[in-house]
Amino acid sequence: MRIATPLALTALTQLFALLPSPLHADEPAQPKYGWREVWTGGDTMRDVWLLYTGVTLAPWSEHVYDPGWRIRAQAGYGQYNYMIKSDGVPTSYRGDVSYADALIGYHWRVGELTAKLFGGLATIEHRALAEASDGRVLGREWGPKGLVELWLNIGSTQFTSLNLSFTTAHRTAAARWRYGVKLNEALSIGPELRFDTNAFRYQSYDKIFDSYLGRAGLFLTYKWPGVEVSVAGGISANVIGIETDDVSPYGTINVLFQF
Known part of the structure; x- marks a missing residue:
């Protein structure tokens, strides 16, 4: 029995996890935006969706x-189709995943650098995957989670951000990098790269980079006072060593409110 399209599982697990907070350490803003930040969004690729x-x-x-302590909670749910080949005959299955995080962290600002560090508890549940994974990624797991968000202003019109996360729940890891150019006060555009993996893909921590879901695309962000809308799209691929397969377009949308 061989798994033909495992990228759907990883795509849903951590989209994102980063997959999904606003996924960046935000640049400075005015106090009128308040001390609460709420976001919602969706992500899709071939045979996959996540809210x-x-x-x-x-x-x-x-x-x-403002620098200081932060409290964060987030959750998501998604579904996907995946293909199993047994004796050379492909069969389609449907799987789903849900996750939730409860985190506490701290927000720093040093010059043009903004940094956020979070730690807490994560839970991830995979269902309908017994035949695909031999039980390696099946059911609910709990574990500690760490999350880092970095944002650096480069002059007045450019910025870069890097976000990293890991939880022992199904050994799930994710990273995302962006480089943005401000076209005006409200509109920013630039490239993004993303990395996602979990226990479905690698068998030990020293092989975490041997198999993963990779993404490369562009993002566009527009801001109003207290509201931010970000869309992104590009190409995703399952990467095993130096080989790629299961190439698919992807698209995301995220709406963030501050009040």
């Missing part, structure tokens, strides 16, 4: 861009 939502609170700060 997610979350909230970050800065209860001891004047607003969400």
Whole structure:
């Protein structure tokens, strides 16, 4: 028995996990935006969809861009189709995944660098995967989670961001990098790269980069006072060593409110 399209499982697990907070350490803003941040969005690729939502609170700060303690909660649910080949005959199956995080962290600003560090508890549940995974990624798992978000302003018109996360729940890891150019005060555009993997793909921690879902695309962000809309799209592929397969377009949308 051989798994023909495993990228759907990883795509849903951590989209994103980063997969899904606003996925960046935000640039400075005015106090009028308040100390609460709520976001919701969706992600899709071939045979895959995911919906997610979350909230970050800065209860001891004047607003969400002030340095200080943060409380974050987020959750998501998605479904996907995957193919199993047994004796050379492909059979289609449907799987689903749900996740939730409860995190506490701290927000720093040093010059043009903004950094957020979170730690807490994550839970991830995979269903309808027994035949595909031999039980390696099946059912609900709980585990500690760490999350890092970095944002660096490069002059007044450019920025770069890097986000990293890992949880022992199904050994799930993700990373995303962006480089943005501000076309005006409200509109930004630039490239993005993303990495996702979990226990479905690698058997030990020293092989975490041997098999993963990779993404390369462009993002576009537009901001109003207290509202931010971000869309992204590009190409995703299952990467095993130096080989790629299961190439698919992807698209995401995220809406964030500050109040």
